[in-house]
Amino acid sequence: MSKFLTAIQPSGLLHLGNYIGAIEPAVESQQENELRMFVVDYHAITVPQKPDELRQNILNATAIYLACGIDPNKTLLFQQSQVPQHTELAWLLNCTVRMSELERMTQYKDKAKARGENVLVGLFDYPVLMAADILLYDTDVVPVGEDQKQHVELARDLAIRFNRDFGETFVVPEPRIKKVGGRIMGLDDPMKKMSKSAGSAKNYISLLDDEETLRKKIMSASTDSEGKVAFDESRPGITNLVTIFSIVAKKSFEQIELDYVGKGYGDFKKDLAEALTLFLMPLQTKIKTYLEHEDELIKILNAGSIRAREEAERKMEIVRKRIGVKL
Numbered sequence: 001m002s003k004f005l006t007a008i009q010p011s012g013l014l015h016l017g018n019y020i021g022a023i024e025p026a027v028e029s030q031q032e033n034e035l036r037m038f039v040v041d042y043h044a045i046t047v048p049q050k051p052d053e054l055r056q057n058i059l060n061a062t063a064i065y066l067a068c069g070i071d072p073n074k075t076l077l078f079q080q081s082q083v084p085q086h087t088e089l090a091w092l093l094n095c096t097v098r099m100s101e102l103e104r105m106t107q108y109k110d111k112a113k114a115r116g117e118n119v120l121v122g123l124f125d126y127p128v129l130m131a132a133d134i135l136l137y138d139t140d141v142v143p144v145g146e147d148q149k150q151h152v153e154l155a156r157d158l159a160i161r162f163n164r165d166f167g168e169t170f171v172v173p174e175p176r177i178k179k180v181g182g183r184i185m186g187l188d189d190p191m192k193k194m195s196k197s198a199g200s201a202k203n204y205i206s207l208l209d210d211e212e213t214l215r216k217k218i219m220s221a222s223t224d225s226e227g228k229v230a231f232d233e234s235r236p237g238i239t240n241l242v243t244i245f246s247i248v249a250k251k252s253f254e255q256i257e258l259d260y261v262g263k264g265y266g267d268f269k270k271d272l273a274e275a276l277t278l279f280l281m282p283l284q285t286k287i288k289t290y291l292e293h294e295d296e297l298i299k300i301l302n303a304g305s306i307r308a309r310e311e312a313e314r315k316m317e318i319v320r321k322r323i324g325v326k327l
């Protein structure tokens with residue numbers, strides 16, 4: 001049994017890329033492993049958030065986790081800001097990480113470019129908080145999408161460095177990225193990943209999109225002029241749609257290709273929109289039911305956060321001793 005851990009930012013709506021890249025593999029991992037899964041609200045504030053919206057997004061993310069099958073009886077489900085050891089360890093790791101290591105992070109470079117003068121120190125430091133998230137819990141495996149690989153590698157480097165300088169303290173984690181689905185691409189631009197911060201809502205399928213909206217988004221998704229439904233990496237638009245279809249309808253690529261021999265993209269997209277509706281509508285019903293019971297959601301997060309604090313504190317006691325501040 002290995003220790004798995006993953007987390008999602010409660011910033012805006014969660015999309016199909018988040019589900020395929022991170023939530024689904026986490027749900028699967030619960031069967032035979034120990035899972036820790038949390039809402040990283042202190043990561044979300046690395047770009048300015050409105051307090052009321054942030055509160056609602058924390059509840060939404062929790063409801064989505066539960067509706068997708070995260071079982072709080074098996075999995076430690078909690079809220080990052082309720083476990084102050086995360087920010088404490090982030091500070092200690094800040095004193096071991098080099099500026100140049102953070103300057104190399106591609107996600108920071110992309111986001112910083114988009115924000116110009118308004119880049120906050122928190123955004124720069126965000127991978128260190130993520131390393132603390134991971135290292136506090138002796139994590140073996142971190143299921144994430146491809147875009148987070150570099151951050152998990154930084155967590156590995158910081159663990160190895162700390163162990164070398166202060167004695168064996170942290171487990172060195174490894175990223176687990178799906179070969180198919182680790183990078184779901186934008187519907188309007190299949191050269192870029194699907195992202196909640198994309199300029200256009202046509203870029204992503206939100207897990208909360210209604211039937212009509214998701215049908216329109218799929219029908220207008222970018223493809224190519226070849227007209228042949230296939231998984232072919234030289235044709236990123238149709239390959240992305242085939243990938244999504246294969247995951248939500250649980251069909252192989254070969255089967256999908258066979259089913260559409262002699263048919264056009266129009267038929268395929270219609271069926272994909274239908275498959276997504278069949279997948280998302282029952283999920284949305286469950287999400288709504290959870291959101292109607294806000295007190296229950298808060299109770300689940302609070303109970304998980306108490307357990308997480310105990311576990312994280314045990315680790316921090318060792319860390320404080322190792323660096324010499326525990327008298």
Ligand code: TYM
Pocket residue numbers: 005006007008009010017018019020021022040043129130133134142143144145146147148151181182183184185193194195
């Ligand atoms: P976040 O909130 O941006 O994304 C959550 C998860 O969704 C994955 N993902 C995707 N997977 C496939 N295709 C896509 N288009 C796509 N877009 C997003 C992300 O890779 C991620 O796994 N820093 C993290 C959150 C975090 C974390 C952690 C993750 C904080 N601490 C500790 C793991 C372990 C983030 O911002 O993810």
